Amino acid sequence: MLERALQLQPNMFAKLLMIILGVWRNRNNTLWQNKTQTAQDVVLSSFTWLEEFNAVHAINTKSNKMQQKAWKPAAQGSLTLNVDATFLPDQHQGGI
DSSP: OOOHHHHHHHHHHHHHHHHHHHHHHHHHHHHOOOOOOOOOOOHHHHHHHHHHHHHHHHHHHHHHHHHOOOOOOOTTOOOOOOOOEEEEEETTTEEO
């Protein structure tokens, strides 16, 4: 079955993976929270997650391409300071 899945077009393979994730989440929600989705809801929510992922991924890809610049040394007598930071909203943590 894996061999057949790997032969799918990339967009169909992504849909398959998202449906598998949806089935897994539905199983866990049924076991641990006693909440069950219909098969139609699992598929629809899986495709919604995929659309959201693709939209965010497309935005990040475009913004990363625009921000790429060739490195240049600092001008004579000046100092360059490079700072990077991140924030994880779900964990309420960040760092510099």
